[in-house]
Amino acid sequence: MAYEFTKEDLKEIEKLKTKYPEVTPVTLPALWIAQNRFGHVNPEVQKLVAKTLDLPEAHVHGVATFYTQYYKEEKGKHVLDVCTCLSCQLCGGYDILNYLEDKLGIKKGETTDDGMFTLNEVECLGACGYAPMLQVTNDKYVNHLTEEKVDNLIESLKNGEQPEYEKIGMPRRNNIK
Amino acid sequence: MSKPDWKNFEPVLIPDIPDLDQIKNYEKNGGYSALKSVFTDNDKWPDSKSVINEVKEANIRGRGGAGFNAGLKWSFMPPADGGPRYLACNGDESEPGTFKDRKIFEYNPHIFIEGALIAAYAMEITTIYVYIRGEYKSYIDMMEEAIQDAYDAGYIGKDILGSGRDIEFYVHSGAGAYICGEETSMLESLEGKRGYPRVKPPFPAQKGLWGRPTTINNIETLAHVPAVINRGAEWFKGVGAKNHPGPVLYGISGHVNRPGVYELPSGVPVLDLIHDVAQGIKGGKELKAVIPGGSSTPVLRADQLDGITMDSDSLRTVGTMMGTAGMVVMDEDTDMVDVLWRIAHFYHHESCGQCTPCREGTGWLEKILLKIKNGEGEVKDLDLLLDLTTQMEGRTICALADAAAWPVRHTINRFRDEFEARCKKSVHALA
Ligand SMILES: Cc1cc2nc3c(=O)[nH]c(=O)nc-3n(C[C@H](O)[C@H](O)[C@H](O)COP(=O)(O)O)c2cc1C
Ligand code: SF4
Ligand code: FES
Numbered sequence: 001m002a003y004e005f006t007k008e009d010l011k012e013i014e015k016l017k018t019k020y021p022e023v024t025p026v027t028l029p030a031l032w033i034a035q036n037r038f039g040h041v042n043p044e045v046q047k048l049v050a051k052t053l054d055l056p057e058a059h060v061h062g063v064a065t066f067y068t069q070y071y072k073e074e075k076g077k078h079v080l081d082v083c084t085c086l087s088c089q090l091c092g093g094y095d096i097l098n099y100l101e102d103k104l105g106i107k108k109g110e111t112t113d114d115g116m117f118t119l120n121e122v123e124c125l126g127a128c129g130y131a132p133m134l135q136v137t138n139d140k141y142v143n144h145l146t147e148e149k150v151d152n153l154i155e156s157l158k159n160g161e162q163p164e165y166e167k168i169g170m171p172r173r174n175n176i177k
Numbered sequence: 178m179s180k181p182d183w184k185n186f187e188p189v190l191i192p193d194i195p196d197l198d199q200i201k202n203y204e205k206n207g208g209y210s211a212l213k214s215v216f217t218d219n220d221k222w223p224d225s226k227s228v229i230n231e232v233k234e235a236n237i238r239g240r241g242g243a244g245f246n247a248g249l250k251w252s253f254m255p256p257a258d259g260g261p262r263y264l265a266c267n268g269d270e271s272e273p274g275t276f277k278d279r280k281i282f283e284y285n286p287h288i289f290i291e292g293a294l295i296a297a298y299a300m301e302i303t304t305i306y307v308y309i310r311g312e313y314k315s316y317i318d319m320m321e322e323a324i325q326d327a328y329d330a331g332y333i334g335k336d337i338l339g340s341g342r343d344i345e346f347y348v349h350s351g352a353g354a355y356i357c358g359e360e361t362s363m364l365e366s367l368e369g370k371r372g373y374p375r376v377k378p379p380f381p382a383q384k385g386l387w388g389r390p391t392t393i394n395n396i397e398t399l400a401h402v403p404a405v406i407n408r409g410a411e412w413f414k415g416v417g418a419k420n421h422p423g424p425v426l427y428g429i430s431g432h433v434n435r436p437g438v439y440e441l442p443s444g445v446p447v448l449d450l451i452h453d454v455a456q457g458i459k460g461g462k463e464l465k466a467v468i469p470g471g472s473s474t475p476v477l478r479a480d481q482l483d484g485i486t487m488d489s490d491s492l493r494t495v496g497t498m499m500g501t502a503g504m505v506v507m508d509e510d511t512d513m514v515d516v517l518w519r520i521a522h523f524y525h526h527e528s529c530g531q532c533t534p535c536r537e538g539t540g541w542l543e544k545i546l547l548k549i550k551n552g553e554g555e556v557k558d559l560d561l562l563l564d565l566t567t568q569m570e571g572r573t574i575c576a577l578a579d580a581a582a583w584p585v586r587h588t589i590n591r592f593r594d595e596f597e598a599r600c601k602k603s604v605h606a607l608a
């Protein structure tokens with residue numbers, strides 16, 4: 001498959017160039033645009049980014065492989081990143097990961113045969129107070145996970161629904177004893 | 178020292194005002210008045226230095242973890258020479274246990290934008306970047322919107338409020354790398370490269386982004402600036418603990434009934450935060466341990482907490498630090514070996530690999546702790562771990578190696594019995 005940016009993508013990349021005094025800094029946002037377009041930044045896509053920005057392929061490859069959020073190969077349609085780091089570990093993050101492994105019939109790092117789900121174990125996502133939690137395909141956080149909430153999430157993703165942004169209200173002083 | 182009257186404290190960064198994220202509401206509640214004062218009131222603020230002095234006097238200690246006086250840091254910028262100068266705002270927020278800056282992005286983005294613009298004015302900075310971790314996609318979108326609103330209102334851009342000052346303000350998204358929270362790694366990432374921390378000196382104030390003078394501050398640090406300008410350094414210094422003053426966003430997580438981010442004065446007793454603010458340990462269990470300010474800050478046993486308050490002086494007396502004020506609370510059933518192994522795994526995973534003591538050291542720490550966790554360690558492994566930590570500290574390009582070493586040393590020392598109990602009896606018969 002030949003990868004090409006759309007006109008809109010190219011326009012956005014041109015606009016990004018005005019944010020920085022040189023073109024190299026556009027590498028990260030351009031990789032984001034590419035990943036949003038193609039679902040991953042495999043070596044072919046990395047080449048496209050390099051060509052578009054007129055930067056060495058080795059540079060783009062080096063950047064793509066340094067950062068964990070760039071998918072260097074195709075992933076499932078939905079990527080579930082379960083946090084098991086410190087606070088999530090304390091609050092049952094591993095139970096959620098194990099539950100998902102059983103439910104999806106795969107191990108962490110793997111993708112289901114139907115290509116629907118990839119399951120990952122990840123480091124702290126900055127949602128420690130709302131543990132255990134996971135992130136869906138680099139986008140929405142799903143917090144306060146229970147087995148039931150995981151079941152519902154999987155169901156709705158299968159039905160093509162994306163999770164909503166969960167607004168977590170500030171705990172207020174008048175609630176403090 | 179007297180305890181701050183935290184129960185009657187009125188939040189400044191995240192006050193209980195609905196829809197404060199909307200610029201109109203922010204303005205209605207006094208927002209951007211500090212910016213107007215600094216940019217237009219030449220009697221009150223005759224020059225940039227007068228702003229730096231006020232902020233220095235307030236002693237806003239950096240909320241990103243190191244606790245350095247923000248105004249003092251600003252004063253390190255060399256004199257302007259007409260070329261570009263940068264402010265890089267650190268919203269990488271990846272230290273386990275830390276989830277506070279996102280509250281500013283979500284509930285009060287303009288207080289941060291206003292603070293950053295005042296900082297830019299004071300240091301004669303021409304371009305501001307706010308670096309936000311890539312996982313915070315929702316907050317990146319919110320910040321893009323807030324910055325656009327501030328552009329449209331004339332607070333960012335050319336000739337701001339007729340001051341003759343031009344300042345640009347951009348969001349730069351990370352893409353998953355804890356190390357990019359380290360300030361020079363963040364600069365590399367902003368320059369579009371792999372996030373390898375730089376050797377210092379030269380310091381960013383001399384040679385930062387694209388070799389130009391650059392200051393790096395945490396999001397919360399900058400969000401404190403408008404109130405310092407509006408109410409004065411004296412006011413700020415009067416809030417909370419003497420040597421670590423001002424409001425603090427405490428993030429409380431772990432085994433508490435009501436985890437969350439709370440804005441309270443510095444210097445609140447640790448036990449008040451756990452028992453009153455976060456409403457105690459889940460399931461009525463006993464408290465076992467607390468990590469006060471993110472995973473790198475040394476853990477405290479429950480019996481060390483009497484009278485200890487959340488500020489650097491008090492925490493130092495029990496051998497720990499304020500860090501990011503991200504408190505992780507652990508109940509009596511917590512397995513300290515498992516916890517420490519998980520922390521070691523984190524730092525090993527996140528080491529950028531440039532320095533041998535860090536790359537190899539974090540790997541060994543994790544490996545040996547896994548062995549102990551699995552019941553296959555020996556008591557001498559504990560001493561090997563402690564020895565490794567001394568070989569890692571202070572020998573690397575950035576502080577990640579230290580951040581990995583501290584929790585290992587202190588958790589083992591403070592919970593030695595638990596670690597020994599997990600070790601095999603010596604397999605070698607004594608002669
Ligand atoms: C490994 C490592 C990770 C860091 N991560 C962060 C971070 O996520 N956010 C942050 O504000 N500071 C972080 N810091 C501290 C920054 O290097 C820097 O000191 C800080 O952003 C300066 O801002 P402040 O003085 O306002 O606190 C980190 C430091 C190290 C060594
Ligand atoms: S101390 Fe570790 S993270 Fe920091 S530069 Fe060296 S190898 Fe990289
Ligand atoms: S430990 Fe899971 S979000 Fe921080």
